[in-house]
Amino acid sequence: MEENLDVLPQYILEKLKSLQLELEDGDITQKGFDKKRQQILSPYAELMNRPSQTEDGQSVANDDETESYQQNQDEIERERQLVEQELGPEPSAADVDDFLDFLPSPTRTPAMDFMEAKTEHSPANPAIDRDLRPSQSMNNMSSSSSVNDLKKSLSSDGVAVDQQQIFSRPLPVPPLGSGNMGRGRPPPELSINIPGRPPPFGRPPPNASMMGRPPSNQFTTFPPNVRPPNYRPGQPNPPYAARPPGMYANLPGQPMPLRPMGSINHRPMPPPQGPGYNSYAQPVPQPPGVRPRNWMPPSDGPRKRRSIDMVQERMEGAGLAKSSTIRTVDPNSQRGDWDTQSVRSVNRSSVGHNRSPSMVSTISAAQFASPTTARPTDNRFSHRRSTSGSSGRYSSNGMVPNFRALEPPPQPLTNLGHLSPHVLMQLAGHQMLPLEPREVPPGILDVNGHTEMSCFSSIAEILRHRALNTGRNVAFTTLDPKGKEVASLTWEKVNARAEKVAHVIRQKSGLNHGDRAALIYRKSEILDFIVALLGCFLAGVVAVPINAAEEMAELSFILSSTNVYLALTTDYNLRAFTKDLQSRQQEFPPNIEWWKTNEFGSWYPKSKGGSDYPEITLPDLAYIEYSKAPNGELKGVAISHRTIMAQCNAYKAAISPSEPQANGRPAFTGPDTVVSYLEPRQQVGLIIGILCSVFSGNSTVLVSSTVMDSAAIWINILSRYRATIATADYTALQGVTRQFGFNRAEVMNYNKKQPADLSSLRLLLIDTLIVDSETDVHIAENLLLPLGVADPLQVVCAMSSLPEHGGMILSLRDYLGPAKLEEVVSNDKPDKDGQSMSIRWITAEGSSRDYWECLLDREALKDNRIVVLATGADVQEQLPTTKAVLATAFGFAMPEATIAVVDPETTALCAPETIGEIWVDSPSLSGGFWALPKHTEAIFHARPLLIPPDTLYPEPYDQEFLRTGLLGATVGGRIVVFGLYEDRVRQQKLGADIGIDEVHFTTDLVKTVLKRVTVENCAIFEVMVNGEHLPVVVCESNFPKEDLARLAESVSDVLLEDHGLRVFTVLVCPINAIPRHFKHGRKHIHTMQCKKAYEMGRLNPIHVKIDVDRTIFSVPKREETAASASVWRTSVAAYDEAIRRGLIYGGGLPQHTGMESVREVIDERTGFDLSKFTNIVDILLWRTAVHPEETAYISLENKGKETKAYTWRKINGKIASTTYYLTKKGLRTPSRALIVIPFGIEFIQAIYACLVLGVVPIPVEPMELQRIKQDTSVLLNVAMDHGVSHILVNSVTDELFKNKQVAMLWRQFSGRGTKMPEVVNISKMSKYGKLLGKESGYTVKREWLSPDYVAMITVSHTPDMVRQSARFNHQVIIAQCQTQKITCQMRSQRGIVANSLCGFSGLGLLMAAFCGVYVGSPTLLLNSTEYFQSSVMFFEWLQRLKVKDTVTTYPLLQYAMNHITTGEHRKFTLQNVQNLMISSDGRPKPHFYHQMLKYFHANRLSKETVNNVYSNSMNPMITTRSYMLMEPITLLIDLVSLRRGIVRVLPPEEETLGILLHDSGIVPSTTMIAIVNPETRIVCPANVVGEIWVVSTANVNGFTEEDQKTHESKFNASIQGGDPRISYARTGDLGFLWPVQRRVGSLNPNVEEGQCLFVLGKLDETFEVNGAMYFPQDVEASIERCHPSIPPGGAIAFQSVNETVTIVAVKSAEAALSVVPSVVNAVLQEHMFLIDTIVIVSQGNLPKTRMGDKQRGKAFVAYMEKSLPALHVRRITNQNSPLELPSHSGSVYNFDDAASFMSRRRSIKSGVSGPDQTAKDDGTLGDGYVASPTQSQFELPHIESPGALELDHDLHHG
Secondary structure, eight states: OOOOGGGSOHHHHHHHHHHHHHHHHTSSOHHHHHHHHHHHHGGGHHHHHOEEEOTTSOEEEOHHHHHHHHHHHHHHHHHHHHHHHHHOSOTTSOOOOOGGGTSOOSSSOHHHHHHHGGGTSOOSOHHHHHHHHHHHHHHTOOHHHHHHHHHHTBOTTSOBSOGGGTSOOOOOOOOSSOTTSOTTOOOGGGOOOOTTSOOOSSOOOOOHHHHHSOOOOTTTOOOTTOOOTTOOTTOOSSSSOOOOSSTTTTOTTOOOOOOOOOOTTOOOOOOOOOGGGHHHHSOOOOOTTOOOTTOOOOOSSOOOSSOHHHHHHHHTTSOOOOOTBOOOOOTTOOOOOOOTGGGGSSSOOOSSSOOOOOTTSOOOHHHHHSOOOOOOOOGGGTTSOOOTTSOSTTTOSSOOSSSBOOOOSOOOSOOGGGOOHHHHHHHTTTOOOOOOOOOOOSOOBOTTSSOBGGGOOSHHHHHHHHHHHSTTSEEEEEEOTTSOEEEEEEHHHHHHHHHHHHHHIIIIIOOOTTOEEEEOOOGGGHHHHHHHHHHHHHHTOEEEEOOSOOSHHHHHHHHHHTTOOEEEEOHHHHHHHHHHHHHTTOOOOTTOEEEEGGGSOOOOOSSTTOTTSOOOOOOSEEEEEEEEOTTSOEEEEEEEHHHHHHHHHHHHHHHOOOSOOTTSOOOOOSOOEEEEOSOTTSHHHHIIIIIHHHHHTOEEEEOOGGGGGOHHHHHHHHHHTTOSEEEEOHHHHHHHHHHHHHSHHHHHTSOSSSOOOOTTOOEEEEEOSSOOHHHHHHHIIIIIGGGTOSSHHHHEEEEEEEGGGTOEEEEOOOSSOOOEEEEEEEOSSOOTTSOSEEEEEEEOSSOTTSOOEEEEOHHHHHTTBOOEEEETHHHHHHGGGOOOEEEEOOBSBOTTOEEEEEOTTTOBBOOTTBOEEEEEEOTTSOOEETTOHHHHHHHTTBOOEEOOTTTOOOEEOSSOBEEEEEEEEEETTEEEEEEEGGGEEEEEOTTSOTTOEEEEEHHHHHHHHHHHSOOSEEEEEEEEETTEEEEEEEEEOOOOGGGHHHHHHHHHHHHHHHHOOOOSEEEEEOTTOSOEEEETTEEEEOHHHHHHHHHHTOOOOSEEEEOOTTTOOSSOOHHHHTTSOOTTTSHHHHHHHHHHTTSSOOOOOOSBOOOOOOOOOBOTTTOOBGGGOOSHHHHHHHHHHHSTTSEEEEEEETTTTEEEEEEHHHHHHHHHHHHHHHHHTTOOTTOEEEEOOOSSHHHHHHHHHHHHHTOEEEEOOOOOGGGHHHHHHHHHHHHHHTTOOEEEEOHHHHHHHTSHHHHHHHHHHHTTTOOOOEEEEGGGOOOOOOOTTTTTOOOOOGGGGSTTSOOEEEEEEOTTOOEEEEEEOHHHHHHHHHHHHHHHTOOTTSOEEEEGGGOSSHHHHIIIIIIHHHHTOOEEEEOHHHHHHOTHHHHHHHHHTTOSEEEEOHHHHHHHHHHOOHHHHTSOOOTTOOEEEEEESSOOOHHHHHHHHHHTGGGTOOGGGEEEEEEETTEEEEEEOTTOOSOOOEEEEEHHHHTTTBOOBOOGGGGGGEEEEEOOOBOOTTEEEEEEOTTTOOBOOTTBOEEEEEEETTSOSEETTSOHHHHHHHHSBOOTTSOTTOOBEEEEEEEEEEEEEEESSSSSOEEEEEEEEEEEEEGGGOEEETTEEEOHHHHHHHHHHSOTTSOTTOEEEEEETTEEEEEEEESSGGGHHHHHHHHHHHHHHHHOOOOSEEEEEEGGGSOBOTTSOBOHHHHHHHHHHTOSOBSEEEEOSSSSOOOOOOOOTTOOOOTTOTTGGGGGOOOOOSSOOSOOOSOOTTSBOSTTOBEEOOOSSBOOOOOSSTTOOOEEHHHHTO
16 A cells, blocks of 8 residues: 555654655665664554545545644644743743653653554664563563562672663653654654553654544643643733733732632542543553552542552562551541542642642643653763752752742652662562551540530631630730730730731722732731731631742742732831832832731621621632742742641640640640740741641740740740740750759749749740750750759650641651551461461550650661661660660651651652651641642652562552651651751762762761860751762861861861761851851751852851862772873774764764865956965065055054055055165175064065065064063074074164163173174165166065075964964965965955054964955054054954954954943944954854854844954964854864763753864865874874864974974874875864755755864863863863852963862952862862862962963973962872772773763772871871971972972861
8 A cells, every 4th residue: 555645744754855865865775764764654654554444344545534633733732832822931930841741651661661562563663672672571571470580680699780681771851842742742753652641742643543533622621610731820920910900800820719628627529520631531441460550449438548458469479578667547547539530630639638739730630640750861970869950959959049949840750760670679568658647536626625626617717716705815925025025915806807907808909819918027016917817818818928038039029929919018017118128229019009907907796796707718728838948949838728727636636635644633625825936927836826826726925036045034934924835946945954054043033923933834845857855855854844844854845847848747746645557467377368468556665755765876877777776765874885876756747647758869668767758648738839830749749659579660659748858767656857858968888889878967967076076166068079979067166277277187087987977178167157047036057058158169268178088989099090091092992982882973084174276366356367476575566566556555653543555656665765774784695684663564664675685584573661571581582593683673662672671681692692683773764766676676586485495484472482483485475375365255455454463473464464465455554552542443444444354363352342432332333344363273262252243243243254263373274264154163062072082062951061162164275184193193083083284385384493303293294094295284283173064955965065173272281180181271161160259261270290280360368268179179070080289379470471361381380390479279189098999890981971980990998098198296297298387478399299299287187
């Protein structure tokens, strides 16, 4: 049957056309063509060939149906785009594509789905099929054979032999934006057909079922009251949308009205399923015997979350260890769950609890139905568990750059990349299932003893109940910092004022039901805040308390993201806010109406029973609480009324004793009196202080945190109000206890009327991250017990809350009794069902009020394992004799809360006795973040992985959890927390493979430092550098400077001794230098802010200690690579390895260009062939004869204000006069004359006069008065070395030679016994009256035209002042002019503007002196003095002369851009310039190119006009971009590959891993270049770096400084195996050729236009470290970016005696120390080697030329000679005995692996080896490190060997 290609998608047709072109060009064989074509078309075979059956059974082609399908798909795509345009960006300012829809399934690999589809059609790619065979076998294994086969695949030590045989790798994620597939969707051939998952957007390969009917439109039809899939609630218009008509009606982006909530125990019903969701919601049929994903056992009644049958099913094939965490659900549980279909609905709900769904971050059904897996990881850092590089808590442990919580692709819920087969085997059947929640006791009563709290549905209803029944009881009281009562409100008053606020909002605001209102109150205005909050509840408005905003931008962000148009505040606060904005010259956020609620008054019902109260109609949401995460993200958590009621219900049940107290007193049943200083406007302070007080009817005393500064005041308040519950934190309680111990009598007698008595206190709730048992005992024994508390340790109650997630209380020691745990036991005999295991219920040990401690093995904790050494009374007995860790539990989880311990990296449920992240599911949880659906999905609705023993493939657990960010474990059912996810400090484990880390926790480490070392404060964190976790310690101390080194050493030693932690960096800072933040009214160390300051270089330490020898393992040791071959010797092996790994493609042409010979060069005006001239003087004579009165040169006079033109006749006459004058002065052939004349017409006269006389001119730049001594010394050295007989000057330079300093240098040189040259002032010449040629007899003689005759010498200097004197004969001068005319298409009608700053050698001299004569165009000579006075003059003359071609340099352009004023910038236009050549002998600067285009954009400079020219001292134009008529070719080159000499191009999204390069153009005519290996002299293949060799008629004849042997090796080099007749000139520069192709027309093949040269740098400046090659400019660029105090161009790197040294300039001396760790980290991270020595200098002492070029050679000499003034010198390496890890056998260099060198490490035992290099008694530091006295400037060392380095004593210890 004939194939119908018309039905194929457009991008498939494009593929077929490209494939056809390859066949026609011969790039592919017919067999390969057929194979690839079949691969492309195989997914569409059914679509192209499928017949349709008519009624009579005949088969016809259904073209109409196919066309209808295509139209429908196009319509879907258009409507999807319209939906996105209407919805716009998210309010978080992030518009990031959602990758959930095409990531692989967590329960099935893409390979499995392809294998299942294999029955329908053959695989498209046999290679893919071959890679996927292991998955196929795995998918077909039985439960028993799978385990056995997997065990066989493991070696005896448990390490997988071949993971590919067990676990298939995921397919690569396709690039974004492919064709018309929609953003971020894969093309159809990579789409994955996953059961229960919607098809991806775009046009997938149709099948028979799809052809039967067009697919429904899932973008326009939605179920009632259900948001569209991509709906983004709370979306603002940027940034403050104008208020719409009708005040607040129909606000754009406003969430739809939500359903009124029912009773607290009512689970929301699933939303109705519309026709648009059929394809998502309907379960996909499964093959027989295969359990569907999300399978749930059928049940007639309410479904259990986990039945015994399901647990036993998990046990099949493997035994479960006895654990107290494998549980089932109480059969009497009354919770109902949704059916399987409803789980895939839009408004999701937790499977386990009646937690409020994420109403504010609803996602599409497609997103929910498509589970996520890890994106393909970058192998560069695959040896580490790190996702560094993206924002978010679980992607990087650092601070975010902006407070806005951006929406990245959510963290993968299934991280299969970290689950190796060995790990799967360990976890399968041994995972700890989530703990069974404890129930809330039924019938919780109000304080009146007869009203059940379950009859209330909201806090608003309870508030009215309080006002009606206990209205005269005091509800809230506020005190001033001295403990005096300021104000109080009864329940009646609170309700009356709140009703008034609600009444005004309903009547006057125009807010709709569910709209948002901001609450902006100070803490001192807390009563007004309470009234406003409760008023919003009564009015059905969502409150937005704003307390976390620290600046105007954050306030604006909150207001705009929540669409707030009404702000509630007080009169005082509004005035203060207005005054503050006026002082900052800022305006109020627009479209916000501000109401002062303190002026509203009260509202009371007319009837006593409250029957005329307005009806309460509540939205789902109650308030949105914004808070900052530890990483700085500002996110709003949406709290619903149901969440509030569930939290209050659980809290009241937890703190209400049901049995008599231990002291014999009856159980407490009345209302509590709560004293709290915690922030009452948010988090746990809001929950306990306000919401739970309303719920429980408590009387709450709200005080300022400053009362804790006085122990007497706080104790007096508790005593006066007979407080039963108090909230506090450890820091304040420690201060109170300390004061009480010192001044007990003063505290006891503070108020004689009210004695200090805390006997009424029954709970002291301490909000804390971890339990500090030592502090608990201290508070109980030294504070509470003396004040009358009978059982003080029972009163002290640590409380764990979740401040980032709405303040939910996670755990405390409550009154509900111990939890019921499950235990799996092994039966002696199988039961009737054949099961040998059963489950039994056990009760956790002890009471829920017990103060529970345990001793844990410290070494096991480092491996994330829990090994309990002692519990109960044995703890205190064993604690003094062991170094174990004392851990104290918070208690059991709050009632109704399900706890799971999950590996935060893999998201798999942890095994028992393992530390992981605490995940919680509870009705007390919020539904998610406001307007951040991806964050909500990843954080609030996370599903852990369960590894079934039968399949060994991870499956999502059927319950959703909140990721708390807390790391801990459950021991005996109790929660033990060790710290936050960010508090981990990891480091490489000694004796283990690379990438295996041991874990420490910040709190434990800081406690040790503060206890054993005399420091004020301390912060400890880890940084990720080069794939390694490195510990950093920042301390505050006021020690003298001489003791700081000892202090830093003590900190490092203590942590090493007590914890085995090898500290990478210790920074000692002044007091109060570490960043802090406010918490509970006090400043606390902010570890993440400190880490950010460290990484940004904002800390200003007074001492720094760095230890790389014992902490860095990602680079090989120096002795291992010292004898390794150079990069050039291993380039062949590196090239083959790169091809084998698929990093580059082999088979390219060798890097060698061709040469185009030029037979004639026609003068466009006369038609004469210029190639017939043999020298430039003859062309000048010809121009004089042909066009005598046309302008030849233009000079500027009177500081550029006047011009003077010289015709060809006039310039001829002046040259003749100069020639005659020089003849009279005795200049003859073969004399040499030094031309020291400023840029001007006399400079031209002198050069041509010397050429006419046969005298060799040597033009040099004149001296400058500011540098006259240095310039004169250089000038006289040139004269002496070249045997100059005369120095030609004019009147200006003649005056300089009469300067005293010049005269002194002249006498010094003459005293050496050499003949000094004669100074000739050509300004004194007289008019000759004749012209050159026959009239005067002055012409170039024939013998001077010999190739060996030196016609001219030009002198140039490198930035390091290395002189290069190039020899020219007449043929070279003509050839260079010829190249310019042909390549630049120069015409006589367009003038030339020459600048003296680049006009004494190279391309500048060629354009100034010769090209104008050769082409016949006028040349303007611009002096450097004039350019520096007015840079705009250069550009104005370009416009006046309509210059087409000009040459300049980077420094000249940069100077002009810095000094041209705004007014001058508008005066000129560059539209006539067609070829602005930037001459450079090195790598082009892409960033400067874009900066320049932006600057001159207003002057109409086009992008194609700016052209790089590669100019070397041996040829002024080796390559050029002139008239290529295209922008520079930009390549992003991989740095790792480049170090091995391989050119690997990276995609744009990997910009941070490479360097950006611009090309230098193509070779001109008569020029040929080759890229050659400098050692083997073999032409490099494609994608390989080599030295640039040049063959050209424009090459100079040689350099005068070289001997014959050097000249032969440099100018007569030959390629190994090449044509021996061709002699190449070696430039000494490295680079590569890159083919340039251009397509003309969409269907035509690419046409190769040539090979562009990319220049990388100079060969003699590169250095090798660890067997890799580095360009100093790349290392310097990394250093200059790493710290704000390093100026641009402020670093120089070089190698000295096998050691790398970097000299770094700083803007201020105060930043000298803070720069050191930044430099070390930057080089290690980006270049993977360690700097050996760092020298810090002031900004003005970095060796540079006056134009800003770095003088690396001069810096090297100064370093070796100890002559560079340094602010600080720091030796980095060889300061401690290094530690080593076992080597990895059988590995090779990995180009894209940051730890590739690790595999070559020697295999030795871990531990300290080598001599002790600690400080000795004699002042030395071991191995010859001798301490020198402290001084303000340090002398740099003279390095005899790597160990002989003298450093300052203060710096040695760092």
